[in-house]
Amino acid sequence: MVNYIIRRLLLVPVMLWGVTILIFGMFSFLSPVERSALYVRDIPRNERVLEGIITRYGLDQPIYIQYWKWLVGHKNEVTGEVEGGILRGEFGYSRTASQPVAELIRRRFPATLELALLAVIPVVGGGVLLGVVAAVNHNKLADHLARIFAIVGWSFPDFVFGLLVLMFFYARLEWFPPGRVSDWANRAIMSEEFRSYTQLVTLDSLLNLRLDIFWDAVRHMILPVITLAYLWWALNLRVTRSSMLEVLRQDYITTARAKGLVERLVINRHALPNGLMPVVTLGGGTVIGLLGGVVIVETVFNYPGIGSAAAAAAVNLDVLTILAFTLMNGFILVVANVIVDILYAVIDPRVRLD
Amino acid sequence: MAAINQETKREGFFQRLGRQIEGWVGIETYRMLKGLVTNPISIAGLVLLGIFLFIAIFAPVLAPPAHVDDPFQIPRDGYGAVPKPPGSLWNSRQPPLPFWWKPIMGTEQWTHIMGTASGQWDIYYGVVWGTRTALRVGLIITLIGAAIGVTLGAISAYYGGIVDMVIMRITDIFMAFPFLPAAMTLSAILTPVMGKGLFPAMVALSVFGWTGFARLLRSDILSIREREYVLAARVIGVRDAQIMFRHVLPNAIFPTLVLASMRIGSYVITFSALSFLGIGAEVGYADWGQLLSFARAWMTQLGEYWYIVIYPGVALVLFCLSWNLVGDALRDILDPRLRGTQ
Numbered sequence: 001m002v003n004y005i006i007r008r009l010l011l012v013p014v015m016l017w018g019v020t021i022l023i024f025g026m027f028s029f030l031s032p033v034e035r036s037a038l039y040v041r042d043i044p045r046n047e048r049v050l051e052g053i054i055t056r057y058g059l060d061q062p063i064y065i066q067y068w069k070w071l072v073g074h075k076n077e078v079t080g081e082v083e084g085g086i087l088r089g090e091f092g093y094s095r096t097a098s099q100p101v102a103e104l105i106r107r108r109f110p111a112t113l114e115l116a117l118l119a120v121i122p123v124v125g126g127g128v129l130l131g132v133v134a135a136v137n138h139n140k141l142a143d144h145l146a147r148i149f150a151i152v153g154w155s156f157p158d159f160v161f162g163l164l165v166l167m168f169f170y171a172r173l174e175w176f177p178p179g180r181v182s183d184w185a186n187r188a189i190m191s192e193e194f195r196s197y198t199q200l201v202t203l204d205s206l207l208n209l210r211l212d213i214f215w216d217a218v219r220h221m222i223l224p225v226i227t228l229a230y231l232w233w234a235l236n237l238r239v240t241r242s243s244m245l246e247v248l249r250q251d252y253i254t255t256a257r258a259k260g261l262v263e264r265l266v267i268n269r270h271a272l273p274n275g276l277m278p279v280v281t282l283g284g285g286t287v288i289g290l291l292g293g294v295v296i297v298e299t300v301f302n303y304p305g306i307g308s309a310a311a312a313a314a315v316n317l318d319v320l321t322i323l324a325f326t327l328m329n330g331f332i333l334v335v336a337n338v339i340v341d342i343l344y345a346v347i348d349p350r351v352r353l354d
Numbered sequence: 355m356a357a358i359n360q361e362t363k364r365e366g367f368f369q370r371l372g373r374q375i376e377g378w379v380g381i382e383t384y385r386m387l388k389g390l391v392t393n394p395i396s397i398a399g400l401v402l403l404g405i406f407l408f409i410a411i412f413a414p415v416l417a418p419p420a421h422v423d424d425p426f427q428i429p430r431d432g433y434g435a436v437p438k439p440p441g442s443l444w445n446s447r448q449p450p451l452p453f454w455w456k457p458i459m460g461t462e463q464w465t466h467i468m469g470t471a472s473g474q475w476d477i478y479y480g481v482v483w484g485t486r487t488a489l490r491v492g493l494i495i496t497l498i499g500a501a502i503g504v505t506l507g508a509i510s511a512y513y514g515g516i517v518d519m520v521i522m523r524i525t526d527i528f529m530a531f532p533f534l535p536a537a538m539t540l541s542a543i544l545t546p547v548m549g550k551g552l553f554p555a556m557v558a559l560s561v562f563g564w565t566g567f568a569r570l571l572r573s574d575i576l577s578i579r580e581r582e583y584v585l586a587a588r589v590i591g592v593r594d595a596q597i598m599f600r601h602v603l604p605n606a607i608f609p610t611l612v613l614a615s616m617r618i619g620s621y622v623i624t625f626s627a628l629s630f631l632g633i634g635a636e637v638g639y640a641d642w643g644q645l646l647s648f649a650r651a652w653m654t655q656l657g658e659y660w661y662i663v664i665y666p667g668v669a670l671v672l673f674c675l676s677w678n679l680v681g682d683a684l685r686d687i688l689d690p691r692l693r694g695t696q
Contacts, residue, residue, distance in 0.1 A: 018527035029543050151682055155674035157623040159630050160667040163649050171657030292532035296627055314542040315632040326539040330530045
C-alpha cells in the first residue's frame with residue numbers, strides 16, 4: 001500500500017515537468033518576433049524595439065535555454081532583479097484583462113471555485129443516484145428512461161443546453177438571471193460593512209448574516225450548476241449502472257437474498273459499497289468536466305470566473321493568459337488524478353497488489 | 355399458399371445475399387453489419403445519419419449558394435442588427451431560388467425559412483451547409499486522431515518495455531489537459547501561425563484527440579497477443595510483423611471503431627464549442643457553432659429570438675445523437691460480455 005502510494009507520488013513531478021514541456025512546446029509555435037510582441041503593451045515605434053526585446057529576453061537563444069528561462073525567470077542585467085519565470089508565479093501581462101495574469105487568476109479564481117464546489121455534489125450525486133435506480137430496476141421503465149437519457153444527454157452540447165435553459169428560465173420565466181450576483185447585491189458586497197472572509201459569495205453572505213444576498217447568489221448559480229452537471233449525469237449514470245448490475249449478479253447477493261434479507265438492505269448494505277467503488281475513478285473525469293465546463297458555462301451565463309476570462313483571452317489571441325490558464329488546468333488535473341488513484345487503492349485492496 | 359411461397363422465396367434471397375456478403379467481408383464484419391441493420395437503436399441512428407448525409411450531398415439543391423466559388427459563405431440580407439423571424443421575405447441580394455420552391459410555394463419570392471441572425475445572416479443556409487462542415491470536420495479530425503492513436507498504440511504494444519513506457523507517459527501528459535481548454539489554447543496559438551479559418555481548430559483537436567485511441571488499441575493488442583491462436587501462429591513460424599498485421603491488429607481494431615464512431619459526435623461538439631466561443635469558424639462561415647454564437651448577443655431576449663438557438667442547436671444535437679446511437683449499438687454488438695444482458 002505504502003509502496004504503491006510512493007510509486008504514484010514519484011510520478012507526479014515527472015508529470016508536472018511534462019506538462020510544462022508541452023505548454024512551452026505550444027508556446028514555441030510562435031516565432032521570436034510574435035513572442036516578443038507579447039511583452040510589449042503598446043504598438044512599438046520601430047522594429048529595433050522588437051529586436052531589443054528579442055535579445056533582452058533571449059528569444060533567439062537555443063530552445064532549452066529559453067525553456068529554462070521561461071521556467072525559472074532570468075536576471076535583468078540593468079537592475080539585477082530576477083524577472084519572469086512561471087515557477088515564481090509570473091505569467092506575464094494579460095492584454096485582455098489589462099493586469100498581470102497572476103493577478104487576474106487570483107481575482108477570478110474564487111468565483112470559479114465557488115461554482116465548481118457547488119456543482120460537485122449534483123454532478124456526482126445525480127449521476128450515481130440515477131445509475132443505482134436504473135440498475136435496481138433493471139430492464140424496467142426507469143432503466144430504459146435512464147438509458148435514453150444517458151445517450152441523449154451525452155449528445156447534448158453544454159452550450160446549447162445552457163442557451164436553452166437561459167431561454168426558458170430567464171428570457172421566458174425570468175426566474176434565474178445570469179451573472180454572479182445582482183447589481184444591488186454587488187453594491188452591498190463592495191460596501192464597507194460587508195466583510196469578505198473567503199471570497200465565496202454564498203459563504204460570505206451567510207457569515208455576514210445577509211440572507212437576501214445569499215439567496216440572490218444561489219439564484220444566479222442554479223442554471224450554471226445544472227448546465228455543468230447534467231452532461232456528467234449521463235456518464236456517471238452509465239458507469240454506476242453497469243457496475244451495480246455486475247455486483248447484483250454476484251453470488252453473495254443471492255446468498256443475502258436467500259437468507260431472507262429485505263431487498264432494501266440487500267441493496268444498501270451489500271450491493272452499494274462494492275457497486276460504488278468504480279465511481280471513485282470518475283473523480284478524475286469529474287475534474288476534467290468541471291475545468292472544461294466552466295469555460296463554456298461561464299461564457300454562456302456571463303459569470304465572472306477564470307473560465308470566461310480564458311475564453312475571452314483565447315478569442316483575442318492573448319497567448320500569455322491562456323497558457324497560464326492551461327498550465328493551471330494541467331497542474332490541477334495531475335494532482336486530482338493522484339488523489340483519485342490513492343483513494344481507489346485505499347478502498348479497493350485489489351489495486352494495491354499489482 | 356402463393357403468399358407463403360413468396361415469403362420463403364424472399365427469405366431465401368436474403369439468406370443467399372447474407373452468405374454472399376459474409377463471403378466478401380468475413381464472418382466478424384458480417385456479424386457487425388447484420389447487427390447494425392437489425393438493432394432498433396442503430397437503425398434510428400443510421401436513419402438520422404442518412405438524413406444528414408442527404409442534406410450534405412444535396413446542399414447545393416436545398417440551398418443554392420449565392421457565391422458559387424465559396425458556397426460555405428452564408429448569404430446575408432443586408433446588415434441590420436436585429437434578427438428576423440422565420441418566414442420573413444428576402445429583401446436584398448436574394449440568392450438563386452431553388453427549383454423546388456416555386457412549384458411548392460407558387461411564388462418566386464425566396465424567404466428566410468429559419469429566420470436570420472443579427473447581421474442578417476440566413477440561418478437556413480447556415481444549417482444546411484453546416485451539415486457539410488460538421489461531417490467534414492468530424493470525419494477528418496477522427497481520421498487524423500485515430501491514425502496517430504492507432505500508430506502509437508500499436509508501436510507501444512508491439513515493442514513494449516521502454517518504448518511502451520515512454521509512449522504511455524507522453525499519452526498521460528497529453529491527457530493531463532481537459533480537452534476543450536487545451537484545444538482552445540492550441541488553436542489560439544496556431545491562428546496567427548496558420549491564419550484564420552477551420553484549420554487551427556481542427557489541428558488543435560487532432561493534437562489532443564488521439565490519446566483515447568492509443569490507450570484503447572494498446573490494451574486490446576496486449577490482451578489479444580496472449581491468445582492461443584497467436585501462439586499457434588508463432589509456433590508454426592509466422593514472422594512477427596505478419597502476426598501483428600494479419601492476426602492481432604484485425605481482431606483488436608473493433609473497439610477502436612466503436613470509439614471512433616462515438617468520437618465523431620464529441621469532436622463536432624467540441625469544434626462547435628470553439629466556434630461558439632469565437633475561435634473556430636469565422637463569422638459568416640456555415641458552421642452550427644458559429645451560428646449559435648450569434649445568440650450570445652441576445653442572451654436576455656432569447657425568448658423572442660429563439661430561432662437563433664433552436665435550429666442550429668437541434669441540428670447539432672441530432673447529429674451527435676446519430677453517431678452516438680450507432681456507436682452504442684456497435685459496442686453492444688461487438689462486446690461479447692454485453693451480449694444478452696441488454
